[in-house]
Amino acid sequence: MGSTITEKILAGHCGKESIKPGSLINADIDLIMCHDITTTPAIDMLAANGMNKVFDPEKIVVMPDHFVPNKDIKSAELVKKIRLWAKEQGITKFYDIGNHGVCHALLPEQGYVKPGMTIICGDSHTCTHGALGAFSTGIGSTDLAAALYTGQLWFKVPETILIKLDGRLQKGTYSKDVILDIISKIGVDGALYKAMEFTGELIDDLSVESRMTICNMAIEAGGKSGIISPDQKTIDYVKERTDEEFEIIKSDDDAVYERIIEIDVSNLEPIIAFPHLPGNGKPISKVGNIKIDQAYLGSCTNGRIEDLRVAASIMNGKKVADGTRMIVVPATTEIWKQANKEGLLDIFMEAGAAVSTPTCGACLGGHMGVLAAGERCISSTNRNFVGRMGSPESEVYLSSPATVASSAIEGKIADPRKYLI
Amino acid sequence: MKGYAHVYDRKHINTDEIIPARYLNMDKEADLAKHAMEDLDGDFINKVKQGDFIVAGEDFGCGSSREHAVWALRGSGIKAVIADTFARIFYRNCINNGFLAIESKDISKKVRTGDELEIALESGTLKNLTNGEEYTFLPIPAFARKIILAGGLINYIKNEAK
Structure with missing residues (x-):
């Protein structure tokens, strides 16, 4: 009996050969992204508890994006606090005004996202990065604080829903229409607590950026993550951006899914x-x-x-x-x-x-x-x-x-x- | 634990309604509490009393990962949220804060605003002291219980390190 890509990545990050959905694990985190809304409470929690050093400044990327350029005095104070904290912690991957961007667009663009990684951020749309074959999920500020300090986080291994997308999109319809259609079909809690794995002819056809649009909205169906097994397009996208090595992990052909949803996109209209x-x-x-x-x-x-x-x-x-x-x-x-x-x-x-x-x-x-x-x-x-x-x-x-x-x-x-x- | 219910019999009450993003330029519980549930029920903050419960439908807390939603509710006096089901990140955030989130099927249809409820964590039962009914709820997972009893994830990590 095989495993899904999500089960394999999580097993590898808690020192196990294989792992079953429902298991509670403490997983090693490869990459933590911090933005301006959810990071300051984590900084305060760490300071209040004498947790003075982050586990590894090299594995943390900071990018204020929500209210930048600062929209008012209060948001300016938040960003200032993060800027000072990053400096004090020796975090050099800081994207300030002039190099800034919306975090889920910036992270893969700058070559930080690699297949097989575990990624967290205090932001629900962190599921975006599953488009590159990583396990990537949104968490709150307390989780963020815990991971910044320990380099680990607890997870319940999710069951996976496989969404098989076949057919070719007609002119004028895009991956956004596909994901809006999927969410309309399964409901905004249709994938509650689950990993949503996307596959099929359509996924093969789509650019890596278009795949990001699909994984980005997994949370809008309640999903814990969205994920796509890496292919040559993924490898090319990542290699253009980083020289660092990575491991290609894919779902087994006989992986067990909670359910399989098959959708033909050939007649899809703009949604x-x-x-x-x-x-x-x-x-x-x-x-x-x-x-x-x-x-x-x-x-x-x-x-x-x-x-x-x-x-x-x-x-x-x-x-x-x-x-x-x-x-x-x-x-x-x-x-x-x-x-x-x-x-x-x-x-x-x-x-x-x-x-x-x-x-x-x-x-x-x-x-x-x-x-x-x-x-x-x-x-x-x-x-x-x-x-x-x-x-x-x-x-x-x-x-x-x-x-x-x-x-x-x-x-x-x-x-x-x-x-x- | 006893408290009075504020019932919102609706699915998918999201974190934008619990604490609108326009207030996310603040991160202190007392500041956030003033705007708890503002876009869903502008009068909530005038009605809520220390120790009250929120009772709601399916998928409570969906949307943004903002933990500010938990803090706004807790700061307003709410001691527990009892819902048909919860969205994943909100549920995690509750556990990590040592804040009670209790899942009880169809609870939003059974309880009325103003009912006095008693939560018995050990037996997994919920008593409606106003109408005498008794409901069951999903037991809180052992691991989550440990975190809640430690007073949240950060305390739990500190205790583990000792």
């Missing part, structure tokens, strides 16, 4: 998740006339270069509709520079959009595009809970970057397919 749950997905043909006030392109889900390229290809020579505003937030500094080099930022600005520096920003109602009561936003982000992007009386509709672009042009939720020839 829009209606307020106020990511599982409220509807195909674009059933959406009707929904006027929007704001279109938001960015985030750890869909703020990478391929997302900006698709949106720019739709917006080239077009204008954002009167009465609608568009905000474009490249997810990292490198992405911003690349988009600038390719002329994508010019296209957005000529269309009447505003281009921001990287930040989590308005995705979580922080700053740079917060919504007023009664306003509607179409967004390439991952959550549309009540009040997520601002007023509790505002509405967020989730979609792919292409649908954000076509909707910005029309001032209402619009099918991107007519703009793609």
